[in-house]
Amino acid sequence: MLHIINKSPFENSTLDSCLRIAKSGGAVLLIEDAVFAATKGSAAESKIKQAMAGMKVYALQPDLAARGVADRVIDGVTLVDYAGFVDLVAENPKLQSWL
Amino acid sequence: MMDEMDMEEGGVVKKFMFVNRKAPHGTIYALEGLEVVLISAAFDQDVSLAFCDDGVYELKKGQDTKGIGVKNFSPTYRALEGYDIEKLYVEKESLEARGLTEDDLLVDVQVLSSAELGALMDEQDVVISF
Numbered sequence: 001m002l003h004i005i006n007k008s009p010f011e012n013s014t015l016d017s018c019l020r021i022a023k024s025g026g027a028v029l030l031i032e033d034a035v036f037a038a039t040k041g042s043a044a045e046s047k048i049k050q051a052m053a054g055m056k057v058y059a060l061q062p063d064l065a066a067r068g069v070a071d072r073v074i075d076g077v078t079l080v081d082y083a084g085f086v087d088l089v090a091e092n093p094k095l096q097s098w099l
Numbered sequence: 100m101m102d103e104m105d106m107e108e109g110g111v112v113k114k115f116m117f118v119n120r121k122a123p124h125g126t127i128y129a130l131e132g133l134e135v136v137l138i139s140a141a142f143d144q145d146v147s148l149a150f151c152d153d154g155v156y157e158l159k160k161g162q163d164t165k166g167i168g169v170k171n172f173s174p175t176y177r178a179l180e181g182y183d184i185e186k187l188y189v190e191k192e193s194l195e196a197r198g199l200t201e202d203d204l205l206v207d208v209q210v211l212s213s214a215e216l217g218a219l220m221d222e223q224d225v226v227i228s229f
Contacts, residue, residue: 006125007125008122008125008153010152010153010196010197011121011122011152011153032124032125033122033124033125033126033153036122036153036156036197039197039198040198041197041198041199042196042197042198043196043197045198061166062165062166062167063124063166063167065162065163065164065165065166066123066124066162066163066164066166066167066169066171067122067123067124067156067159067162068156068159068160068161068162068163068173069159070161070163071161072198081166
């Protein structure tokens with residue numbers, strides 16, 4: 001199952017909700033302002049590292065680049081472009097957007 | 100009476116603070132806030148900008164928005180100086196929570212503690228939030 005998060009982890013609790021509820025073995029895709037969660041040195045880094053123990057974590061590269069943080073992505077987070085985003089949606093029969 | 104005297108000399112100058120708390124690109128707040136700041140420059144007021152919470156990301160160096168098809172307005176912060184808007188304040192605690200330092204920012208700013216920023220906010224005549 002694919003979980004998509006689009007809100008900043010500093011302004012909204014959707015990352016926490018997702019990571020609390022999502023069953024391990026699935027995938028989490030960070031897009032829009034949620035990509036800040038995938039950056040090194042941030043207060044969200046430990047949450048993402050913990051999540052990676054049980055889930056695959058992806059982040060949308062164009063959203064990282066737009067925000068000037070593409071060069072500080074946490075090791076182990078997989079970057080995808082829009083085609084990769086579509087592939088993830090196509091590969092996962094179930095999808096939850098944590099709006 | 101005092102107000103009338105000031106008006107004769109070209110209007111009352113008030114202290115305006117624009118508080119920026121949203122990341123750029125994900126919502127329209129950051130861009131709209133910047134537009135209003137530029138408009139305010141035309142009124143010869145005492146303008147300062149505060150950046151806290153995700154607003155500190157507005158000033159992040161190296162933004163490249165080609166991939167998401169929106170305008171990269173971040174260079175505009177560097178033009179504020181040309182409009183005599185030179186008081187830019189960034190909250191230290193917000194930078195630290197995001198793993199950022201002053202070197203990551205694309206303009207010269209004054210980094211303040213939460214308490215210092217709060218005191219400055221308290222000195223203003225008008226506070227406008229984005």
